[in-house]
Amino acid sequence: MRAVTHVSGAAYPWGAKNVDTDVIIPAHWLKTISRTGLGCGAFETVRGVPGNVFDDPRYAGAPIIVAGDNFGCGSSREHAAWALVDMGVQAVIAPSFSDIFSGNAVKNGIVPVVLPQEAIDRLVAVAQDQPITVDLETMTVTTPYQDRFPFTLDPFRRRCLMEGLDEIGLTLAQDTAISNYEAAAIQLRPWIAGESRYEGHVVEGAGRT
Incomplete structure (x- = not known):
């Protein structure tokens, strides 16, 4: 815009x-x-x-x-x-x-x-x-x-x-903050990236529907 x-x-x-x-x-x-x-x-x-x-x-x-x-x-x-x-x-x-x-x-x-x-x-x-x-x-x-x-x-x-700034522009303006949040979220909750670790084993597809 x-x-x-x-x-x-x-x-x-x-x-x-x-x-x-x-x-x-x-x-x-x-x-x-x-x-x-x-x-x-x-x-x-x-x-x-x-x-x-x-x-x-x-x-x-x-x-x-x-x-x-x-x-x-x-x-x-x-x-x-x-x-x-x-x-x-x-x-x-x-x-x-x-x-x-x-x-x-x-x-x-x-x-x-x-x-x-x-x-x-x-x-x-x-x-x-x-x-x-x-x-x-x-x-x-x-x-x-x-x-x-x-x-x-x-x-x-x-x-x-x-x-x-339209909705897309407003979102892109927060690109760094969004990327930092996503990186931190994956560290805390790895299953949201499509895999989960339990007792040292990787369970593929955990959390998927």
């Missing part, structure tokens, strides 16, 4: 509320287990409406979505986060998120920024023609008009985003 400290650029000034995961990526796209290629299906139903924000050339490749309350509700499909990453989204700003989506977002390097509705309204207006910056170091969202909106994020999630 890539590390994220700053996200800056154009933002989709959407503001829609109760966007569920089926809107983010429709169910018929879920046949794949790959994390790539889903960007083409992201917001498919929304893109079916002429003049939609996601097909507006002013926001092509925008790394930020400004959305409404309860973003990512519905199913637990991680494909929703995969689809956003594949279309280039690195941050979503909304008044609230589904808990499961928020977790999936962080695991895939997307910053879920929670701001009050007044701030969302302001950002939707600014994003019409100006960039927005999300800064994880200062924990603020800023605009060229000197708007400055502070936000909070769980410290552990913030660390994971800034260091680019």
Whole structure:
């Protein structure tokens, strides 16, 4: 997972509320287990409406979505986060998120920024023609008009985003400690390695099922 400290650029000034995961990526796209290629299906139903924000050339490749309350509700499909990453989204700003989506977002390097509705309204207006910056170091969202909106994020999630750590990365970071523990455990309980010693004899396969 890539590390994220700053996200800056154009933002989709959407503001829609109760966007569920089926809107983010429709169910018929879920046949794949790959994390790539889903960007083409992201917001498919929304893109079916002429003049939609996601097909507006002013926001092509925008790394930020400004959305409404309860973003990512519905199913637990991680494909929703995969689809956003594949279309280039690195941050979503909304008044609230589904808990499961928020977790999936962080695991895939997307910053879920929670701001009050007044701030969302302001950002939707600014994003019409100006960039927005999300800064994880200062924990603020800023605009060229000197708007400055502070936000909070769980410290552990913030660390994971800034260091680019998913579950695999977190495990690998403890590689030395894990190896030391396994070596000590084999010395204390040799049967877990597939053999056991009793009265000087090696019993092959002891402890196996």
